[in-house]
Amino acid sequence: MRLSCIKLVFMGIIRKTKSVAAVLQIFEEQEDAQSVVHLIELLKDEMNRTTVYRILDRFEKDGIIHSFNGKDGLRWYAKCHGCDSNHHVDAHPHFQCTECDKVECLSLEIEIPQVKNHKIDSTDILLMGQCEACRH
């Protein structure tokens, strides 16, 4: 059993298949978030789209990636930092460019005030505008 395999089992992924490796590689190489639609397109020669959905599900359960809705209601995924299968600790806002559609995770604290008579458990914050590249 190779080291990378021990690590994957620890994270909840049982078998390191070619498909698992291919999806993992995308998130290792690319810090920006990826839409499922884009991932399916990227991987269409290597695996079935159902497999993409299922691997993303497993990765999210394992705290390898996290997901959120982009501005058009599509599902996006990005790498987690410091999460595992028990705790998703990596809550942060996201930014989506209105020109190129690129999505970034933001290391940014946003203060959420109390809402009277409500218990807030989580937040979903999407900032929209122009990214660094599109601003020029």
Add this chain to the structure above:
Amino acid sequence: MRLSCIKLVFMGIIRKTKSVAAVLQIFEEQEDAQSVVHLIELLKDEMNRTTVYRILDRFEKDGIIHSFNGKDGLRWYAKCHGCDSNHHVDAHPHFQCTECDKVECLSLEIEIPQVKNHKIDSTDILLMGQCEACRH
């Protein structure tokens, strides 16, 4: 030309049809946000679902209602306050209950810090948790 009609034309709606009146009435009676899926169900005996979509589009252009994505990626609509067809001034966060799914507009200012090298034009903020009714 009746007064209500003058008002509607002013807002961009050209003809006050029975369908327009029916959708309008829902938003006048109910302050909470409504999902399109729920509206279609509510109105299924009175009009075609395509008509619901088209009336919501027109209302949004006219500043009568605004839309946003709920936690499950569905489209939700709620009444605007102080908007018209030229200016949607009514930006605010939303709350969705994780138990009963109810969605509320929040009159709440949330401070958005600057993001380096980005131009932020709009925000989409969804708070999730337990509503007043579900907390007890």
Add this chain to the structure above:
DNA sequence: TTTGTAAATGCGGCTTAGTTGCATTAAATT
């Protein structure tokens, strides 16, 4: 190395939100 196992995958079909084109209806103006 071979074999047994169940995790993972492929595939086809299905669900559902939302859109589009076009023929028909009806609201408002004359």
Add this chain to the structure above:
DNA sequence: AATTTAATGCAACTAAGCCGCATTTACAAA
């Protein structure tokens, strides 16, 4: 009442995402 065209109904379509089931394959035990 006649005219105009905004609005509607309808059917077909698109696209994201899910599900069941047969098949494959990773991996551990023999």
